[in-house]
Amino acid sequence: xxxxxxxxxxxxxxxxxxxxxxxxxxxxxxxxxxxxxxxxxxxxxxxxxxxxxxxxxxxxxxxxxxxxxxxxxxxxxxxxxxxxxxxxxxxxxxxxxxxxxxxxxxxxxxxxxxxxxxxxxxxxxxxxxxxxxxxxxxxxxxxxxxxxxxxxxxxxxxxxxxxxxxxxxxxxxxxxxxxxxxxxxxxxxxxxxxxxxxxxxxxxxxxxxxxxxxxxxxxxxxxxxxxxxxxxxxxxxxxxxxxxxxxxxxxxxxxxxxxxxxxxxxxxxxxxxxxxxxxxxxxxxxxxxxxxxxxxxxxxxxxxxxxxxxxxxxxxxxxxxxxxxxxxxxxxxxxxxxxxxxxxxxxxxxxxxxxxxxxxxxxxxxxxxxxxxxxxxxxxxxxxxxxxxxxxxxxxxxxxxxx
Numbered sequence: 288x289x290x291x292x293x294x295x296x297x298x299x300x301x302x303x304x305x306x307x308x309x310x311x312x313x314x315x316x317x318x319x320x321x322x323x324x325x326x327x328x329x330x331x332x333x334x335x336x337x338x339x340x341x342x343x344x345x346x347x348x349x350x351x352x353x354x355x356x357x358x359x360x361x362x363x364x365x366x367x368x369x370x371x372x373x374x375x376x377x378x379x380x381x382x383x384x385x386x387x388x389x390x391x392x393x394x395x396x397x398x399x400x401x402x403x404x405x406x407x408x409x410x411x412x413x414x415x416x417x418x419x420x421x422x423x424x425x426x427x428x429x430x431x432x433x434x435x436x437x438x439x440x441x442x443x444x445x446x447x448x449x450x451x452x453x454x455x456x457x458x459x460x461x462x463x464x465x466x467x468x469x470x471x472x473x474x475x476x477x478x479x480x481x482x483x484x485x486x487x488x489x490x491x492x493x494x495x496x497x498x499x500x501x502x503x504x505x506x507x508x509x510x511x512x513x514x515x516x517x518x519x520x521x522x523x524x525x526x527x528x529x530x531x532x533x534x535x536x537x538x539x540x541x542x543x544x545x546x547x548x549x550x551x552x553x554x555x556x557x558x559x560x561x562x563x564x565x566x567x568x569x570x571x572x573x574x575x576x577x578x579x580x581x582x583x584x585x586x587x588x589x590x591x592x593x594x595x596x597x598x599x600x601x602x603x604x605x606x607x608x609x610x611x612x613x614x615x616x617x618x619x620x621x622x623x624x625x626x627x628x629x630x631x632x633x634x635x636x637x638x639x640x641x642x643x644x645x646x647x648x649x650x651x652x653x654x655x656x657x658x659x660x661x662x663x664x665x666x667x668x669x670x671x672x673x674x675x676x677x678x679x680x681x682x683x684x685x686x687x688x689x690x
Contacts (some may be wrong), residue, residue, distance in 0.1 A: 291464055291575060303314070356380040360454035361688075364416040366407030369674045373405065373419060375667070381458050385433040390443060394477035395423025395452035397677040397686040398510070399601070400507050406419065408645040411448060411628070418451025420688075422469065424476040425457070434461045442469045444480045446635070448628045455667065455690045465641065471652045474659040477687060478510065483648050483657065485600060485627045486514035487512055494574045498523030500575045501569050503587055505554070506541055506578035510660045510685055513546060515576060518648075520547025521656045525569045527590075529554055529583065546658065559587035566590075581606030588614045596621040606666070662687045 358380055363372045383389050401420055403409040425532055427441045437443065441576040443464035445452065450463060467476050490496060498658060507528030508514050519526045527550045528543055530536070540551040550565060571592035577584040578601035588597055588610060597620060614620045634640045651657035661684045665673040 314558065341548055356456075358454050359667060360418045360451070361420070361667070362416055362418055363405055366412075366415075369402055369405045369419075369678070370671050373670065373674065375670065378418075380392065380456060383429050383458055385431040386435055386600035387431045387458050388434060388443070388460050388464065389428050389429040389456065389458050390425035390464070391428050391456050392425045392443075392452060392454055392690045394664075394687050394689045395420045395475055395689050395690065396478050397673055398422060398481055399603070400448070400481070400632070402674075402678060402689070407547060410626070413449050418454050420452035420454075421445065421450070422481045423452035423688075424473065424479075425452075425464070426469075426581040428456075431461070432499065435466070437461060437466060440469075442467045442476060444476065446641070447631055452690055453667070453670070465645070467645065468649055471649055474662050474664075474687060475652050475657070478659050478662070478685065479645070479652075481627060482510035482660070483514040483518070484630075484644060485511050485625065486518055487644055487648060488627065488630055489576055489598050489600065489625055490515065490518055490522075490574070492625075493540065493598050496522070496524055496573060497523070499570070500574075501525040501527060501549075501572040502574045503527040503529070503572040503590055504576035504578070505553065505583045505587060506601065507543060507548070509578060509601075511576075511578060511600065513543070513660045514657065516543060517546050517549045517657045518531055518651065519649055520549075521654075525549040527552065527565070527569070527572060529557060529587070542661075554583055554586070557583075557590070562590065571595075576600065577608065578603060580604045580608050582609075584608045585611065588620055591618065591620050593618045594620070598623045598625050600625045600627075660685045664689045 320558045330630065358375045360376060360378050361373050362378065363374070364569045365372050398421065399577050400409060403420070404412060405419055415422055422445065425443050427437050427443060430437055430439060443466050446463055446465050450457070451457065465483065467479065490502070496502070502515065502524055504512055504515055504526065507516065507530050511527065516526050526548055528548045529552055530539060532553045532555065533539070536553065543551050549569065556562065571590060573592060573595050574588040575591050575595065575597040577587055577597055577599040580599070581604035583604065584597070585608070591597065595618070600620070610622065631641065634663060650659060664687050667688050670688060673682040673688060676682065677686045
């Protein structure tokens with residue numbers, strides 16, 4: 288009998304405690320809300336955070352509202368060699384907000400900058416864990432209620448680096464993507480946002496190039512190099528294209544000439560008398576484009592005309608650029624650098640500039656004057672093979688992940 292009375296009394300105390308706590312919370316909300324809606328929202332948020340302290344929040348979205356939807360993604364939690372730290376995982380997709388779009392990724396390439404970002408050596412690094420990939424094309428599946436510039440079915444590419452394109456789907460803010468026409472080839476769209484934009488800006492922003500002028504570049508078989516060749520050819524500009532010697536040099540040379548290269552030479556030829564013969568058929572270049580660094584960059588400088596400009600956009604040799612004193616004193620050459628990510632950020636509020644560039648590039652694609660680089664398409668689950676291939680020396684084919 289005593290035990291029964293004790294249990295009943297304990298239940299009564301617990302019941303009274305719950306009722307009093309509820310009344311106190313109601314009174315607190317009633318007091319805060321009429322005087323300050325902001326205080327009410329803050330209080331509610333605090334209570335919700337406390338009651339859902341262990342709820343999972345996706346690291347790969349701008350929103351903390353998670354849905355039951357997931358996507359497959361190539362994820363890395365630590366910096367290191369890509370084939371060792373990148374993992375194929377399922378991650379949560381957040382709900383589509385009023386100014387968001389749900390996109391289905393179609394294809395995304397593997398660029399050197401992607402590799403450097405995973406290794407932890409790039410100029411910008413996302414918070415970890417992160418989804419790999421900075422470039423690619425996606426199709427809009429769903430739009431938020433306040434989205435105005437996009438609709439379901441549109442093709443889009445990232446406006447900036449760091450969105451993480453190596454995944455099957457994503458929910459992104461409308462302002463983080465820009466539309467492309469869907470009547471261009473898929474691989475052209477997937478590889479448009481980085482290399483062709485880099486080539487276009489370097490040919491446009493540093494020297495006033497006209498038909499008949501010359502440009503010299505190393506790394507001519509790279510994605511940027513192939514875009515430079517084609518854009519320059521469309522404008523009637525000669526290109527002198529330098530590549531490293533290799534067993535298949537003749538085949539590569541023929542392929543570059545087929546897309547518009549005026550001259551293709553080996554790096555060793557830059558230091559030989561035959562260059563004087565070459566300049567009898569075309570003028571010395573106003574512009575040099577350096578994606579290698581080291582001795583290769585020094586040799587490009589030697590062949591610039593007086594007052595010419597060398598623009599460095601890459602450093603594949605991982606060696607510093609050495610400038611001959613004579614080039615500075617007697618030729619007054621200019622040394623500049625270019626990073627397309629910075630250009631996009633500098634023009635983030637200038638929609639017209641970015642749009643005009645994409646429109647011109649897409650026009651060249653439609654005319655058959657600008658094609659995607661040679662690509663190897665690889666399924667997302669076969670990413671290890673693609674990553675290993677992307678890091679091989681003398682690689683001419685770009686690895687593209689298809690979803």
